Amino acid sequence: MTKNNFPHLIDLDNYPVSSWDSITNLAIDIKRNPHIYVGACNGKIMGTLFYEPSTRTQMSFQSAMLRLGGGIIGFDNPANSSVAKGESIMDTTKIASSYSDILVMRHPLEGSVKAAALTADCPVINAGDGGHLHPTQTLTDLLTLKAEKGTLSGLTVGFCGDLKNGRTVHSLLKALCCYENNKFVLISTDELKVPTYIKNRISASGKEYTEVRSLEEAIPSLDVLYMTRIQRERFGSEEEYNSQKHIFCLDKKKMNAARKDMIVLHPLPRVDEIAVEVDDDPRALYFKQANYGMYVRMSLVLSVLNENIKTKPLLTGAVMPKVCCHNPKCITNFEQSLPHSFHNHGGVLECEYCDERLLLE
Ligand code: ASP
Secondary structure (H helix, E strand, O other): OOOOOOOOEOOHHHOOHHHHHHHHHHHHHHHHOHHHHOOOOOOOEEEEEEOOOOOHHHHHHHHHHHHOOOEEEEEOOHHHOHHHHOOOHHHHHHHHHHOOOEEEEEEOOEOHHHHHHHHOOOOEEEEEEOOOEOHHHHHHHHHHHHHHHOOOOOOEEEEEOOOOOOHHHHHHHHHHOOOOOOEEEEEOOHHHOOOHHHHHHHHHOOOEEEEEOOHHHHHHHOOEEEEOOOOHHHOOOHHHHHHHOOOOOEOHHHHHOOOOOOEEEOOOOOOOOEOHHHOOOOOEOHHHHHHHHHHHHHHHHHHHHOOOOOOOOOOOOEEOOOOOOOOOOEHHHOOOOOOOEEEEEOOEEEEOOOOOEEEOO
């Protein structure tokens, strides 16, 4: 089933850190010298399979491919495809990958894009799998930090909002753990804290983090503030969402307490967690960040199609057919044909699709 030789990007960990750096460096060159890259993907086709809404990720990938001279096929409303007839993710992907040179996919289930990559006949890029990961947003964030702060190390980064369901937070935290001397301030309610497996990764990397509830208290110490939306679509009920919305709002008053060189990032879309009055502050970089996203995706597409990236196999754990992942949003609980694969950390099993941990009985 597994075709491990394609440079799939499911989690940024699939690529060595040196590749993250070469992708962001190439993006800087593309931004400076766009004329050199016109036509670099002539004759290539990108398939975009968006099972969930998207503005920036989808359009920036499409714009990236068009600027490189390639073509685009795909859907952004699965109701208009054979998904509506009950086709599995694996079958849809297998067919779409046979029409494409690279596939970009977003899906609400965790681990779904990895599952799709297992049967794909071309490289697959994860454009967001439920509340789990969003590696191309992280490449965007790394490029923004590199270009605007001049470094990816020695930063105190505050993450504020829905740290439980925010896939961009999970991917970026994991990535920043790979650079020296970063510290994290995790600002959320008790209900929306960062998942334990991410905190374990931070600790294992030797980085410090603190968990706090107040943005006002945290803001003076930060080099970077990464604001996030409360992810309404991931909540079990409207009541639960209502109890969490409108809690954090970055406004001018709070910006006054921040350092003069602190920058504000946000993967967007914003709902009400950043007041519009902040947009004119030169430290508010979220719209610029979205623009960097297009250049980093041009760079990623070029690097993947030119096979300039070393990659790791998709599944490296032990297959345990009788063990089921406990995460109700994990793809393995929906697609029957998938091998149930786990890493064993001293009796604690970690699902290779969604990172959920369970005790071995
Ligand atoms: N656009 C980002 C994502 O797809 C952030 C968000 O939706 O809040 O995860």
